[in-house]
Amino acid sequence: MSQVQQSEIRNRLLKALSAEDFALLQPHLQPLATPLRHTLIVPNAPIKQLFFPEIGFSSTTTSGAGGRAEVGLIGREGLVGASPVLLGTDRTPHDHFVQSAGEMLSIETGALCDAVHQSRSLRRLLLRSVQVQIIQTAQTAFINATYTIEIRLARWLLMCRDRLDEDELHITHEFLSLMLGTQRSSATLAVQSLEGHRLIKARRGRITLLNRRALEEVADDGYGLPEAEYARLIEGA
Amino acid sequence: MPRYYFNLRHRPGPGGLAVDEEGDELADPEAARAHALLLARDMIARTRTEIVRDWMACAFEITDEAGALATTVRFGEIVPEIEG
Numbered sequence: 305m306s307q308v309q310q311s312e313i314r315n316r317l318l319k320a321l322s323a324e325d326f327a328l329l330q331p332h333l334q335p336l337a338t339p340l341r342h343t344l345i346v347p348n349a350p351i352k353q354l355f356f357p358e359i360g361f362s363s364t365t366t367s368g369a370g371g372r373a374e375v376g377l378i379g380r381e382g383l384v385g386a387s388p389v390l391l392g393t394d395r396t397p398h399d400h401f402v403q404s405a406g407e408m409l410s411i412e413t414g415a416l417c418d419a420v421h422q423s424r425s426l427r428r429l430l431l432r433s434v435q436v437q438i439i440q441t442a443q444t445a446f447i448n449a450t451y452t453i454e455i456r457l458a459r460w461l462l463m464c465r466d467r468l469d470e471d472e473l474h475i476t477h478e479f480l481s482l483m484l485g486t487q488r489s490s491a492t493l494a495v496q497s498l499e500g501h502r503l504i505k506a507r508r509g510r511i512t513l514l515n516r517r518a519l520e521e522v523a524d525d526g527y528g529l530p531e532a533e534y535a536r537l538i539e540g541a
Numbered sequence: 542m543p544r545y546y547f548n549l550r551h552r553p554g555p556g557g558l559a560v561d562e563e564g565d566e567l568a569d570p571e572a573a574r575a576h577a578l579l580l581a582r583d584m585i586a587r588t589r590t591e592i593v594r595d596w597m598a599c600a601f602e603i604t605d606e607a608g609a610l611a612t613t614v615r616f617g618e619i620v621p622e623i624e625g
Contacts, residue, residue, distance in 0.1 A: 487588070488563065489549050489584060493593065496592065
């Protein structure tokens with residue numbers, strides 16, 4: 305099978321690698337179709353593979369007796385599994401599954417670890433992406449504690465849009481409530497509120513973004529911090 | 542089990558109803574009412590939103606699968622009435 309070429313890659317982490325670092329990973333990257341809800345990493349089980357999203361994105365969730373909530377979103381800017389594996393463990397208590405269907409490049413954990421041991425610059429870049437993930441999770445904690453459900457929804461929609469090539473998202477309110485860590489009725493209220501301001505259009509199981517700039521205004525400083533850190537740390541902006 | 546839809550009335554008029562298109566499976570209208578009270582309690586405690594002016598003026602207009610009104614649960618019902 306022919307190898308994946310860096311010029312054809314969509315994953316921003318892989319694109320940001322030097323040609324030498326990319327060459328270390330290249331022979332090990334396997335394209336994988338990733339259907340909706342497909343489990344990428346099983347909680348508390350050895351991580352056999354990591355995933356560079358090319359199209360679509362992954363959701364990280366945590367759960368307990370009181371329910372389940374999203375604590376992270378990883379798309380073409382990241383590497384699913386980077387946090388546990390690069391920080392020295394083979395498993396994580398969090399669930400990682402496909403939130404938007406598409407394609408990812410998988411790599412065996414051993415192959416990734418070998419490459420990271422060979423190249424200090426590769427390790428540094430991937431660890432920086434872990435730092436951005438930590439910032440994203442912290443930002444989620446902050447806005448969940450502080451901001452209105454409208455702001456939380458606007459931010460989440462913008463984060464999804466950043467990882468998609470279209471303005472339409474396929475999502476039920478039940479699932480949205482999980483993503484926002486709230487009741488379905490609260491998610492429905494937030495959708496109605498943003499729709500009332502003509503920022504989105506909602507039909508059953510679908511949300512279409514109508515006005516990105518206005519959504520950014522609603523989200524205000526709830527959105528943008530991890531995104532700016534990514535630009536600074538990974539893409540040298 | 543039948544499915545009930547928890548439409549949230551937060552102000553008068555057509556724009557004041559957040560329509561639930563998904564619903565939840567519950568045994569009967571009484572179970573739906575108990576579920577609505579739990580929801581109301583949780584929403585008042587945890588949901589910050591600009592669309593609701595007054596939680597105590599809100600109500601769940603619970604409909605059945607045929608779209609008929611099964612029961613209405615006012616958010617104010619979570620507060621026990623004080624006698625005297």
